[in-house]
Amino acid sequence: MSLFSIFTVAGSAMTAQNQRLNVVASNLANADSAMSSNGEPYKAKQVIFMSTQPEAGIHASGANGTHGVKVASVIEDQSPMKMVYEPSHPMANKEGFLTMPNVNVVEEMVDMISASRSYQNNVDMMNTAKTLLLKTLTIGQ
Template sequence: MSMFQIFHISGSAVSAQSQRLNTVASNLANVDTVAGPDGTAYKARQVVFQTALMGARDGGPADGAGAGVKVVDVVEDQTPGRKVFDPKHPKADEQGYVTYSNVNSVEEMVNMISASRSYQNNIEVMNTAKSLLQKTLQLGQ
């Protein structure tokens, strides 16, 4: 694997984790939203990753090819939203329950920390590779 391939692999991970962070931000922004006029509340979304072969040539695997990551889908969590009894709420149903989103703020915070650390680690990998390439160039001086 060439040193330059590291940038492609880490770059794919940074891009994927960036999308994951954006999804988590959307989920956290909708923690306390209630069901709209159609009766459905916001549903938490999760990013689905898949391994992506990096450095393949002519449709086949290349010598020294590495595996990166790509986002293949963003799926909605189908668990029902939490219901709170509040008959005075303007969005309450006939039984007096208000349906909130199914977003779990604790899980989303853990997801955010994990995505943030993965993002930071991949940036550090790219910075280390850059530093090694610069030192290699300096050997010839």
């Protein structure tokens, strides 16, 4: 792996983690919503990552190109919806239960911390690679 491909890998990871953070924010924002924009209870979403194809060509070492990461899809969580007993709510069913989103706030907060730390690690990796490249340029002076 060349030092320059680190920027490609870290950049793709930062883009994927940014999308993950957006999904977590959407889940948290809708955690207490009785109805989404389509008229049904909001369903939590999850991000699925996948490896990207290697860069074209073979490097001097003979190894194949580097892989990055991208968001393959954003899927709806299939866990059951929460049923809350609120007979006075206008959207409650005949038994007095209100269907609420299947968002687990604790899990979403953990996911948010994980995504933000991963993003920061990739920023640090890019800064380290930049520093190494700059120091490499000063070797001949």
